[in-house]
Amino acid sequence: MSDFQLLDRMLSKMFQPNDDIVLDRPAFDALIEPILHKRSVRENIHSYLSSNSTSPRIIAALVYSASGNELLREMIEEKGMPARLLYGPLMFEGSSWSVLKAPLPPRLYDMIVNGDERWDVPAETLDHYEPINAFPGVVNALVERFRKLGRIDQPLRHLRLADLSLLLETDQSLFAPEVDAMSDDIKALINPDFYYDHLAKCLLREYLPRVDAIAKVLGSGMVTRP
Incomplete structure (x- = not known):
């Protein structure tokens, strides 16, 4: 069993896909924030993002908690993790949260739209967009990012x-x-x-x-x- 699967198993004792606790951002952050300080958890998260594997709980912990958003910012802006490792799960892991229709939180949305070149997304990512699989709001953020960069042709070309x-x-x-x-x-x-x-x-x-x-x-x- 991979390290990130052990993390997924631990998270499964805390919440399940489509659990509406993610809609209560303060409560969800209070649940997630304590474990994100652990070095082993951070290493497992990086392993998950780098693996092209699935864990709707891990990506939800990153997307829907304030501490998860901060960890993503740190990984991309300070640790040098390619942002493309985030955009894959945002495109493919959202189906487990489709019942809630929970949008990206404002901070993560803003980082995707307004972040510097470290947040750039390969336009080809949109080749793989499926409405049922993507997190709500991710396409909106990517379209707005390309618009701000003067490259609105890219989503039109690739969707x-x-x-x-x-x-x-x-x-x-x-x-x-x-x-x-x-x-x-x-x-x-x-x-x-x-x-x-x-x-x-x-x-x-x-x-x-x-x-x-x-x-x-x-x-x-x-x-x-x-």
Whole structure:
């Protein structure tokens, strides 16, 4: 058994996936903070993040507690851990917490959006986005980060077209600046009968090179009027 699995077993005696204690941030932090001072626990956490393995309890302890957020900041900004080791679990481990729909806490969200180059995320991370698997709010944070870096084309390039359409439908604020800035000529191409699908394709046309946008749309198949 790996060291981080021993940590996962210890955490299983403290809380379970979809346990609503994570919604009570002070209470959850009071539960988690004492163990994060232990050197062995920190080493096990690093082992988990480096292993591409699964432990929804460990990632929840890091995401939903203030002390976990601080440990992530320390690991990335002071210890030199590549931030990509965090973004993988944020993309893949959220399904165990999907019932709660608990968003990323403001501090972690802010570190992802506004952190310096140490918090950079490979755009290819978004190739693997699945709505059911990602922690709520992680795509919002990544889109906002790319927007602040002047690279809004990256999420549009790497998110699957079906997921982009669903994101536009379920969270109309996510790409609102880009939608508002689209030219009237492009907006005129949107068929109201297939609004979000066509809106996604129009965003690609507006913000990606023409050849790339066409290739992505053709690869997805076109939705046409019945």
